[in-house]
Amino acid sequence: MSNVITASHLTLAYENGAKEVIKDASFSIKKGEFVFITGPSGSGKSTLLKALYGKIKPTEGNLVVGGLDLANVRQSKLQELRTHLGIIFQDYKLVNEWTVAKNVVLPLMIAGYSVDVQNTQAHRLLKHVRLAEHADKFPLELSGGEQQRVGVARALAKNPVVILADEPTGNLDDYSSNVIWDLMENACQQLETTVLVVTHKIPTIFSLPYRHFIIESKGVYEVH
Amino acid sequence: MKFIKNHLMFILPLMAILLGIEFYLVFDRTTDSYEKGLKEGYSMLVVTKKPMKLEALQSLNKHISRSEKIERKNIVSKIAKGVSHSSSKEILASLPYFYNVGLDSYLQTSVLEQIKTDLEADPNVKKVETFGSSYSSAYRLFSFIKFTLKLFIGFMAVVSFFLIIKQMEIWKYTHRERMQVMEIFGAPVILRSGILFKVAIVDAFFATILTSAVFLYVKFQWAAHSGIDMMMQNKEELFRLTDIAVLLGAALLIVIIAVYSVVFSNRGVQE
Ligand SMILES: Nc1ncnc2c1ncn2[C@@H]1O[C@H](COP(=O)(O)OP(=O)(O)OP(=O)(O)O)[C@@H](O)[C@H]1O
Numbered sequence: 480m481s482n483v484i485t486a487s488h489l490t491l492a493y494e495n496g497a498k499e500v501i502k503d504a505s506f507s508i509k510k511g512e513f514v515f516i517t518g519p520s521g522s523g524k525s526t527l528l529k530a531l532y533g534k535i536k537p538t539e540g541n542l543v544v545g546g547l548d549l550a551n552v553r554q555s556k557l558q559e560l561r562t563h564l565g566i567i568f569q570d571y572k573l574v575n576e577w578t579v580a581k582n583v584v585l586p587l588m589i590a591g592y593s594v595d596v597q598n599t600q601a602h603r604l605l606k607h608v609r610l611a612e613h614a615d616k617f618p619l620e621l622s623g624g625e626q627q628r629v630g631v632a633r634a635l636a637k638n639p640v641v642i643l644a645d646e647p648t649g650n651l652d653d654y655s656s657n658v659i660w661d662l663m664e665n666a667c668q669q670l671e672t673t674v675l676v677v678t679h680k681i682p683t684i685f686s687l688p689y690r691h692f693i694i695e696s697k698g699v700y701e702v703h
Numbered sequence: 704m705k706f707i708k709n710h711l712m713f714i715l716p717l718m719a720i721l722l723g724i725e726f727y728l729v730f731d732r733t734t735d736s737y738e739k740g741l742k743e744g745y746s747m748l749v750v751t752k753k754p755m756k757l758e759a760l761q762s763l764n765k766h767i768s769r770s771e772k773i774e775r776k777n778i779v780s781k782i783a784k785g786v787s788h789s790s791s792k793e794i795l796a797s798l799p800y801f802y803n804v805g806l807d808s809y810l811q812t813s814v815l816e817q818i819k820t821d822l823e824a825d826p827n828v829k830k831v832e833t834f835g836s837s838y839s840s841a842y843r844l845f846s847f848i849k850f851t852l853k854l855f856i857g858f859m860a861v862v863s864f865f866l867i868i869k870q871m872e873i874w875k876y877t878h879r880e881r882m883q884v885m886e887i888f889g890a891p892v893i894l895r896s897g898i899l900f901k902v903a904i905v906d907a908f909f910a911t912i913l914t915s916a917v918f919l920y921v922k923f924q925w926a927a928h929s930g931i932d933m934m935m936q937n938k939e940e941l942f943r944l945t946d947i948a949v950l951l952g953a954a955l956l957i958v959i960i961a962v963y964s965v966v967f968s969n970r971g972v973q974e
């Protein structure tokens with residue numbers, strides 16, 4: 480099977496290279512794999528995800544996602560790549576002036592689906608994350624955990640090729656967490672979606688085979 | 704209230720720029736006819752020993768565009784009232800010939816001096832009279848007013864542009880979150896900035912309509928009753944329908960530049 484993500488001698492840094500977060504990391508992830516990423520706070524987990532969706536560029540080495548070399552990619556290509564990613568943010572990043580339903584179907588809106596399709600999909604997605612009754616509310620009227628689930632629903636909206644999830648269950652109780660893990664397992668199993676999840680706590684009940692990366696002292700290591 | 708204020712903060716400076724543009728257009732047109740009036744109203748007086756044709760005068764200086772002979776009989780009849788017929792004939796024979804000479808454009812005093820020297824170089828020319836002093840002061844006053852007005856319009860445009868940029872920064876702040884999220888999910892610029900464009904283009908139309916309304920009012924209501932000759936004679940120059948297109952074009956251009964500056968400065972901001 481082909482690699483969806485390949486990093487070789489990857490270095491990521493802020494402040495024009497002055498603050499290195501990840502140094503000389505090499506790994507690859509195949510299509511349909513499920514990957515957990517753990518590591519201490521501030522070790523660079525979110526930074527790695529940012530690099531994977533092209534928000535920050537590698538300062539050294541190579542990072543290839545979906546066949547695109549992110550070190551020197553054209554803006555239009557990056558834009559296209561992003562429509563195939565389902566990103567879940569640690570701080571949710573919902574649009575506060577939009578209703579929950581509108582937030583959820585943002586990827587469908589960008590892909591140009593009709594309002595009808597958007598509406599039915601919004602309903603289906605919100606039901607999955609148990610928020611159907613909140614469709615017409617605004618994000619700031621929801622609790623932290625509810626907002627997080629809106630973010631999860633949005634990420635799954637267009638059946639992405641790759642899911643990049645940053646602490647998707649950080650604010651959730653065990654029951655809600657399991658709902659989210661189920662959704663991701665299903666996507667991975669049924670649609671061969673590649674899933675990368677940053678988490679503090681790998682779920683104890685998890686039915687799929689998975690890989691586990693630890694980020695520590697600027698390195699990315701796989702636990703076998 | 705906040706909605707109206709937000710729009711006004713954009714429409715008013717935009718209108719200031721449009722008013723400036725329209726003032727400029729109107730001023731150029733009205734003073735153009737004023738300039739023409741000055742030019743045509745002005746002429747040099749040339750006194751010659753023998754009759755002289757226009758071509759002969761033009762061969763001396765190419766700025767001369769027309770010449771008009773002043774009937775000597777009229778002069779004689781004025782100065783020789785009550786003089787006998789034969790003596791008035793004598794006076795007529797001894798009189799030189801007079802020509803009112805017109806120039807092709809509005810000229811500097813130094814050029815007028817040159818024309819005078821050129822003409823006087825011909826032995827047939829007895830005397831050339833120019834109205835240099837009044838010509839020159841009118842011209843200086845005219846160009847001073849023109850310069851001041853342009854300076855003022857330019858200044859107003861610069862100040863207004865800064866106000867627009869200021870308002871843009873507010874927009875940038877209010878729309879930033881949404882545009883960044885949309886960008887992360889791969890939305891093209893057009894989609895990301897769609898709402899901004901809608902708002903801004905509506906504002907551009909409003910500003911154009913309001914500015915046009917001001918000038919149409921001046922043209923049809925105020926100018927006719929103003930009692931100012933210049934205004935009443937040049938009423939047609941005050942506002943033309945094609946000006947609406949010029950104003951709308953300018954407004955849309957400013958708006959598009961403004962929106963794109965917001966969109967592109969929002970891009971790639973580290974969160
Ligand atoms: N925009 C930024 N500019 C400069 N430094 C940053 C920026 N974002 C993050 N950092 C730094 O980079 C390091 C890694 O941050 P990152 O957010 O990737 O950590 P993390 O592993 O996701 O932590 P957590 O588990 O707390 O979310 C931290 O030291 C952080 O201070």
Ligand SMILES: [Mg+2]
Pocket residue numbers: 524525526569645
């Ligand atoms: Mg993080």
